[in-house]
Amino acid sequence: MRDLTDPAAAKSPEPALAFVRYSPDGRVIAAGPQESNHITLFDAESGHPIGRPIVVKPPETGGAQWASFSPDSKRVAVPGAPGRVGIFEVATGRRVGKPLVVGDAELEATIFTPDGRTLIASDDDGSVSMIDIATRRRVRPPLSVGSDPAGALALSPDGRLLAAASFDGPVFVWELKTGELYGPPLTLDRFTL
Numbered sequence: 001m002r003d004l005t006d007p008a009a010a011k012s013p014e015p016a017l018a019f020v021r022y023s024p025d026g027r028v029i030a031a032g033p034q035e036s037n038h039i040t041l042f043d044a045e046s047g048h049p050i051g052r053p054i055v056v057k058p059p060e061t062g063g064a065q066w067a068s069f070s071p072d073s074k075r076v077a078v079p080g081a082p083g084r085v086g087i088f089e090v091a092t093g094r095r096v097g098k099p100l101v102v103g104d105a106e107l108e109a110t111i112f113t114p115d116g117r118t119l120i121a122s123d124d125d126g127s128v129s130m131i132d133i134a135t136r137r138r139v140r141p142p143l144s145v146g147s148d149p150a151g152a153l154a155l156s157p158d159g160r161l162l163a164a165a166s167f168d169g170p171v172f173v174w175e176l177k178t179g180e181l182y183g184p185p186l187t188l189d190r191f192t193l
Contacts, residue, residue, distance in 0.1 A: 023073040030067040030076055039067050039078055051093045056080035066109045070116045077119055079107035102129050108151045114159035122150035128164045140179050145172050
């Protein structure tokens with residue numbers, strides 16, 4: 001068992017980690033404490049932090065509660081200020097260019113497409129946006145889960161389907177290339193076990 005301790009959050013009244021992600025190559029773990037403005041990258045083998053924490057928001061502005069690695073494990077995307085995503089080099093912690101502009105709402109989650117060229121982001125307005133990283137432009141108009149926030153994102157193993165969870169409950173699934181819904185939203189049964 002490995003105990004990851006975020007030195008930058010250890011003095012915080014709430015140092016608990018809100019998220020943790022492995023890089024695709026399994027060498028790095030990204031973790032972010034609840035209600036903190038940074039993420040920390042850890043060497044997965046030793047458990048030691050890699051460099052300094054990556055600060056993504058001004059102090060006292062909420063937590064960096066999501067991060068996603070590029071398919072080649074060389075970059076990590078982290079939502080920061082409302083509607084902005086910073087992309088950072090894993091090896092150095094340096095931001096790659098200016099943050100990507102997705103919109104105005106707080107972002108909930110980000111993921112890279114399998115080719116690493118597009119970043120997908122969900123937000124509190126219920127939108128799921130796809131941004132071409134090289135051109136910094138939308139690939140298509142945003143997809144929608146309705147008026148409630150769009151949360152977690154996932155791609156099918158073949159990269160053909162995109163799923164987004166709505167805070168209201170349903171999971172929406174789209175064809176990634178066309179943006180067409182792949183059947184009706186998935187809903188949970190509302191019975192008690």
